[in-house]
Amino acid sequence: MSETTGRVLRLLGLLQSRRVWGGDELAERLGVTGRSVRRDVERLRELGYPVHASKGHGGGYQLGAGAALPPLLLDPDEAVAMAVSLRVAAGGSVAGVGESALRALTKLDQVMPSRLRSQVAAVHDATTTLTPGQTDDLVDPDVLMTLARACRDHEHVAAGYVDRAGTTTDRRVEPYRLVTTGRRWYLLCFDRDRDDWRSLRLDRMSDVIARGTTFTPREAPDAAQYVRRAITASPYRYVARVRYRAPRDAVAQCFSDASAEIEEDGPDACILTAGADDPERMVPWLAMPGVEFEVLAPAEVAAAVRTVADRLRRATP
Template sequence: MSETTGRVLQLLGLLQSRRVWSGDELAARLRVTTRSVRRDIDRLRELGYPVHASTGHGGGYQLGAGAALPPLLLDPDEAVAVAVCLRVAAGGSVAGVGESALRALSKLDQVMPSRLRSQVAAVHDTTVTLAGATDTPVEPEVLMTLARASRDHEHVTVGYTDVRGNVTSRRLEPYQLVTTGRRWYLMCFDRDRDDWRSLRLDRMSDVRAVGTTFIPREAPDAASYVRRAISSSPYPYVARVRYRAPADVVARVFPAASVDVEPDGPDACIVTVGADDPQRMVPWLAMPGCEFEVLEPDEVVDAVRVVAERIARAGAGGD
């Protein structure tokens, strides 16, 4: 490979790694003059890569989207990661992606070195995807619009249907996408409600990026925020339960997306969880197999007593 060809490939890798580069930044990274950078940009354009140039504050070179997708530069770790993700996407939670993911995976497999192909095959052969795990697949356009808007700090508008069936228009500042494997959520700042929200993507409609940007706020941790929201906010009964066991032990019992677990000293923890029916919650609360105490609300405290008495009578009748 010639020095020029190697430099053009390195330039392509830089353009793929960040949204905008100035000519001076690229020249410094490639250790050439800005004139050489301009020549290499022209070579990429001749190869079909749509490289856009802009001037002024915040301007520079940017790799755009073209009518045809040129080949991507992937190092070995990236190639394996992409192949594994395509395997998961083939049976995943994004509508209509399964067949496309399989086609992309077959193309990637054809050009992969045998060493990398064996690594991917090892993951595939030892992985099983459970069918029917996804409640409502998300449209790819919705997912990509929100992903780009979150990355670029761009305002979005959406129509949203809440748990009661009410439809509202939301003006949002998107921050982070979170998936539980079954559902996708967006952690965002709702401009009209002046507060943070966790919104399900499958309940959104008419999702649009409006073109204006926002200055990012100090945001809560997305994973923790969404976990708390989906474990309690949709339910009429939200229980706080103290377990006499370490937080990491109890957390392994419950699905991560279903409860919020906080340490309460080295040998105890507080679990927050929601449910529609207090009595149906009780057997689930007993799953960790250790002593526990319901701190609140009274309805769940009473439900534990009722269910315990019912179980005791069933045990006495069995004697």
């Protein structure tokens, strides 16, 4: 790194650390003349950093907000704090935050020195986060980052996987996309041994290893639609199709994307597709929208609605 480049980076770090700097202060910190400071400020502006200059009492140089977020210079403590925060956010339930936090964490982890990574891991391992309803579905942040990088770089991945029956198998996959429902993380991937697409729950994966070899991307299905279909229907013994006499938007407010797939059936009706292993337990859930509905299929779910309705009638004096 040249002396000038190093000085410009030091100048950038100073501007990011405080709101306003006087020209004389910067010259003293950098050990240069005021003229050199002005030249270095121009270099930063050419790189896209909006450095504002003002005169008079309280004036000086100030790093402003630009049209795009420029690279940030973080000291070791700041980098560790940010990585720990991103790990928490990546596993959280705030809508839209998990995937963004994971992308940011992946970028930060790629350039973070190993000694700082160990500090981040130590803080994370010593911390317990109380997140209602997710204690059984925790995902190791290192697994998240490994798979995120593999998706980005089209890198082969090997892992162990436990299915719903508790059977463990070895998987050799081509990872394409991570999908979060807010409660769980899934991986859309092409299973090389099964020669087909799969969605895998990350909390059921173990010994996740990026092999270092790359693959040529295939034409992949829509990740969100594929995972939604996989988790709302295919794992269950009974898959119900129910027609509601209400617009889709009204019915959709009662169900999450992870629990049901809803399609319009004209302007004032919609059809829900969802799965369950016990039809009777499904009935109160289907009744949540509070509007008229009819079970189109299967017969077992329709019978369960009649059984539960009769039981409720008998419970009324």
